[in-house]
Amino acid sequence: MYSELFYRIAIQYLTDYRAGAIREMLRLSGSAGNIFKSPELWTKKVSNRYKNKPLPTITKEIERQVEHELRQMEKNGISYCFYTDENYPFRLRGCADAPIGFFYKGEASIFQHPHIIAMVGTRNASDYGRQCVRKIVRELGETNLATISGLAYGIDTEAHSRSLEHGIPTIAVMGCGLGTIYPSQNATIASRILENGGVWISEYGYDTPPDRNNFPKRNRIIAGMADAVLVVETGYKGGSIITAYIAQSYNRDVFAIPGSIFTSQNDGCHNLIHKNIAALVTSGHEIISLMNWEKTGVQQQMQLFATLDETEQAVTEIIRQGKKVTIDIITEKMNGMSPSKLAGILLGLELKGVIESRPGKSYSLSF
Numbered sequence: 001m002y003s004e005l006f007y008r009i010a011i012q013y014l015t016d017y018r019a020g021a022i023r024e025m026l027r028l029s030g031s032a033g034n035i036f037k038s039p040e041l042w043t044k045k046v047s048n049r050y051k052n053k054p055l056p057t058i059t060k061e062i063e064r065q066v067e068h069e070l071r072q073m074e075k076n077g078i079s080y081c082f083y084t085d086e087n088y089p090f091r092l093r094g095c096a097d098a099p100i101g102f103f104y105k106g107e108a109s110i111f112q113h114p115h116i117i118a119m120v121g122t123r124n125a126s127d128y129g130r131q132c133v134r135k136i137v138r139e140l141g142e143t144n145l146a147t148i149s150g151l152a153y154g155i156d157t158e159a160h161s162r163s164l165e166h167g168i169p170t171i172a173v174m175g176c177g178l179g180t181i182y183p184s185q186n187a188t189i190a191s192r193i194l195e196n197g198g199v200w201i202s203e204y205g206y207d208t209p210p211d212r213n214n215f216p217k218r219n220r221i222i223a224g225m226a227d228a229v230l231v232v233e234t235g236y237k238g239g240s241i242i243t244a245y246i247a248q249s250y251n252r253d254v255f256a257i258p259g260s261i262f263t264s265q266n267d268g269c270h271n272l273i274h275k276n277i278a279a280l281v282t283s284g285h286e287i288i289s290l291m292n293w294e295k296t297g298v299q300q301q302m303q304l305f306a307t308l309d310e311t312e313q314a315v316t317e318i319i320r321q322g323k324k325v326t327i328d329i330i331t332e333k334m335n336g337m338s339p340s341k342l343a344g345i346l347l348g349l350e351l352k353g354v355i356e357s358r359p360g361k362s363y364s365l366s367f
Contacts, residue, residue, distance in 0.1 A: 002058065007032035008082045009066045011100055012203070016053045021046055022100050024335065026084060065205065069103075072206040078105050078178055084310065087111055092224040094317030095250055099203045099221065103178055106199030110169050111225070115145035115293050118226035118247070120219075120240040121155025121233045122265055129233035129265070132257050133158040136230065139284025141166035143293045146198075148173065148226055150218065150239070151186055155232050160189050169197040173222050175215035177208035219243040228253040228291055231278060234268035241268050244277060251321040254278040255287060308354070315345055319355055319363050326362045 002010075011022060011032055022035075028042040029035050035042065039055050072078065081088055082101040089111040092098045117140065121129060133155060137147070147163045148171040149156040163170040172193055174182065178200055181187045190200065201221065204214060219242050223229055229247040231254070234240035244254050256278035259266030272278035281287055288294055308316060311334075318333050319325050331342055346363060349355045356366045 002033070004031060004033050005080060006066055006070065007036055008101055009069055009080060010058060010062050011035065011056075013062045013065065014056050017050060017056070019097055019100055021050055023083065026100075027335075032082070068207075069205055072179065073103070076105070076178070076206075078103050078206070079108065080104075081108065081111070089225050090313055090317055091116070091227070092221065093314060094321055095220065095224040097220055098224060102201055102203040102221070103206070104199055104201045105178055106194045107169070107197045108199065110146050110171060110197065110199050113146040113169070115143065115291070116148055116171070116226045117145060117287070118148045118222045118229040118243065119155065119159035120149060120222065120229065120231055120243050122235065122238070122240065123152055123154040123156075124265070125154035125158060125233055126263075126265060128259060129155055130158050132232050134162050136232075136257075136281075136284045136287070137162035137166060137168065140287065141168055142284070143288050145293065146170060148222055150175065150215070150222060151182070151190060151200075152215075152239075153183055153185075155240075157186060157189065160186075160193060163198075164189070164192050164196055167196070171198060171225065172200050173218050173225075174200060174202040174204075174210075175218045176202065176210035177204045177206045178202050179206040180208075180210060182210035215239055216242050220246050223247040223250055223252060226252060228255060228287065230281070230287065231256040231269055231272060233257070233259065233265050235264055236267050236271060238268065241272070244272055248277055253291065255281045255290075257281060307352075308349075312345060312349060312354075315342075316349065316354055316365070320365055325364070328361075330363070 014022065024046055025035050025042045028045055029038060036056050036058060080101055081104055087108045119133065146169045147159055149159040151160060151172040151174060160170050160172060170193055172190060176182050181190045216239060219239055223243050223246040229244055229252055231240050231244050247254050254277055256269040256272045258269060258273065258280055273280045279290065315330060315334065318330055322329065331337060334342065350357060353366055355363045358364055
């Protein structure tokens with residue numbers, strides 16, 4: 001009766017089930033449609049935590065909402081990226097709380113870009129903060145990278161604008177639906193992002209307003225899609241600090257730019273540096289060096305990664321995040337995959353030159 005795309009979008013309305021459970025349901029069912037149509041495929045194997053939950057059903061309200069989204073997608077050139085799609089961002093797939101899917105408009109190939117850096121900071125950016133972004137982006141433009149930010153006032157706006165100025169593709173992750181550009185003053189920048197090979201992303205439905213509760217949640221997508229997060233001007237609290245700590249939990253590199261000790265706008269950056277959450281940087285060249293982005297081996301990595309199946313990609317991403325990861329950790333993060341199956345996957349990745357075995361039954365990437 002319904003298309004697979006319909007069921008994929010409908011999954012976001014299953015508020016009784018967490019993302020991890022839905023991913024397990026997908027693995028056992030084989031498709032989003034089967035979660036609804038064939039619950040016998042997964043009900044006995046999903047965690048006991050959900051045994052008393054009602055089975056997923058397509059209610060009249062869900063049907064109305066999904067059909068509305070599908071109409072808006074067709075009308076406005078919007079696509080939906082699902083967790084099992086090949087073009088789902090491989091960095092994000094390895095995050096425990098990654099969204100099951102999200103709406104996007106623009107160039108999806110940027111999801112697999114070899115280098116992505118997030119740039120976040122205060123909405124009340126000073127001239128100093130803006131100058132820092134201009135300098136950093138100009139210097140980062142000397143290597144092949146993309147930027148990601150939240151299209152908010154201040155540092156976000158500066159990051160997107162300077163990326164466009166230097167021909168760097170940029171990703172805008174929104175805290176509202178794609179039917180609204182927030183703030184409205186950034187409508188021109190948003191259009192230019194699409195015109196210059198970038199993309200808009202939102203996990204919210206088309207008409208979702210920019211509610212303040214949405215923005216902290218979207219920060220996990222900014223952190224999860226990036227290799228590193230740069231914090232420019234922030235106080236002790238706020239979205240930028242949340243993004244930095246999320247990035248640390250994802251084992252991403254975090255950088256912060258120091259500023260004057262006489263203004264509270266730099267307190268957050270200084271505190272991140274003081275607590276060893278972030279490394280102090282003063283130039284894009286330092287970031288390039290610290291991230292080893294001057295090397296050409298990343299292109300090799302991306303080419304190899306594109307040839308891997310979904311399970312191989314998931315294992316590779318776990319190893320990439322941990323730098324050097326034991327087989328026990330991999331087993332745990334792969335939902336208890338059998339040792340024999342995991343051993344076969346690891347051997348295959350070694351033979352493909354993607355990973356290397358290390359002492360202590362651990363593994364690391366080979367590039």
